Amino acid sequence: MRAQLQIQFQWFFAIIGGFLFLLFFFMLIRTLVHSADVAQQRNLNFAADVILRTSLANPNTFTRTDLPAPVTFTFACELAPPPTPTTPPTPRGFDATHVRVNSESYTPYALRHIPFFSPQRVQGDQLFTLTRTWKAPFPITRLLMVSNNHTHYVVLVPTGWLARVKNFVKEENLKKFSFETRVASATGSLAARGADQYRYILFNTDFNAFYTNLDSQFKQPENSALVVTSDRDDFSTGTLRFYDDLSTGLISGPAINYYGAAMLDAAIFAGTRELYECNMQKAYERLYTTLATAVNRTRALFEEALAGALTPICGQQYSTLLGTLDTMPFSAIPHTPQLENPFWKEGRQEALPAYVYAVKVVLSNKDRYLACQQGPPDPSPGCTHPSLFQLAAQGEGPLLELEKKNTNLLKNDCPLIY
Amino acid sequence: MTAHSSTDALESSAGRRAQIQFGETIMAIVIILFLIMVGFVFYYNVLRSQVETEVRFREDLEGITLAKNVLGLDEVRCTVESGRGEGCIDVLALKGLAYALTNNDYLLKQTALSYYNELLGPAIIDVHLLSGTRAGQSFRVYDNPPDGTFSTERTFLFTTLYDPVQRTQDLAYIDVTRYLTRRGEI
Known part of the structure; x- marks a missing residue:
């Protein structure tokens, strides 16, 4: 009887010991997996920071970066509140720029003063960056454009203008993004390219006519349009009108005057009017x-x-x-x-x-x-x-x-x- | 000798041998542990000296990075007609920037200079011209010492600056005095 009890106790202790052993390994593995996720997220944050900061090193340079894993970047920039008659303008807050890498949000310290222009969301395992020096007319600062091949840009021009915009759109670095140039009257024949989002750039083209002819499959909240009005052959100055949400077709705020080709490029790549204005504030500080x-x-x-x-x-x-x-x-x-x-x-x-x-x-x-x-x-x-x-x-x-x-x-x- | 006492003697002898063996095992373990500890201490010292060397190297690099940051600003680049391409720095533009950055107006420091303060940190950056018609001239480009007393790290970087009037590339050196207000403070 005593021996039987002893054997039973031994099994009992063996089971408890085994359970504790398994529990220890389970927690260890869980901690390691969590650490790996945190490390990967940190690596992605770091990669995004480095890509965006180092892209500014060389102006007029296109860079394609392969990311360690498919990522969803979400960019945001908040405008400072406008001054009132009784309160003077104040320096812009330092946390105006936010970047979310997958589900984790962080405020990139180094990007607070870097003007970068991108769609609100960029998904994929590649990141494209293009740097331009903004001159007005003196060189002011470098503007950084960010996108990838999941965003398709469609340039629409009046009949007979294709040659006029040729120099602009066929520029070597812009070609590396997903660009398409069409006559505005061919809006109805635009085909889907399998992109996550479409951005339409209309040069001296009526938006209402474009919107009427646009196929309903493209009238989505993630698609947007920019109307550029310019009298200059090189489009170096003019006005910009943003339509951030093509599901409504409503204009997003009053027109904005621009000066310099770099400001126009920035408007093309900026997904929303607020992203454009907020990041241009960083440029104005210089x-x-x-x-x-x-x-x-x-x-x-x-x-x-x-x-x-x-x-x-x-x-x-x-x-x-x-x-x-x-x-x-x-x-x-x-x-x-x-x-x-x-x-x-x-x-x-x-x-x-x-x-x-x-x-x-x-x-x-x-x-x-x-x-x-x-x-x-x-x-x-x-x-x-x-x-x-x-x-x-x-x-x-x-x-x-x-x-x-x-x-x-x-x-x-x-x-x-x- | 009785059988009982011989058994006792045998047992006693075996016990002593066991104790001696046990003692030997313990000593072996102690010696091994001691050697491992010595190894760790040695490894730690080597690692520490490597880290110290790398910290010193990075601190030297920090000074050079600050100088490069100034020379990389768009506002000091040569104009198009100089034909010098990227990396060309205009000495008159550098002097013009120096005037703008060393202005003591409080409002300007708060609003216009935050970008440079973040880019360059607490430091003093001087430019000394060594050749050309401006040889011997010096000017302060950036002046942002912190409040209080801190150790400093000094770095020199030789470079060439373009003179748009004489259209020559002249030798100069950048003197960077960096204040160690964070890690690295001695």
């Missing part, structure tokens, strides 16, 4: 220092000419260029020193060269200045004058003047200002 650098350089060239290191003709041209910079509309923003000039010190007004003050005014009134980006009719309060970009879209203004004067410098063998 306006002060890049403009101040270019102006300071121009002044230095002028002084070199005065000192005899350059010809007198060069000196005259730099003088008129500085005059153009000094009279740029943003220096004409109406202000009373106490209320609107943040650099007003009681009893003393800063004595600064006009162009330095001008760029300071740009900075402190950035949101109000850029509020004039919206093409007519412009309901923005405080917008009493057209913006530089709007003037350029209309074929006039100091930006185009600078372009012309800069080109003239070459004729006289003078160093360019940009």
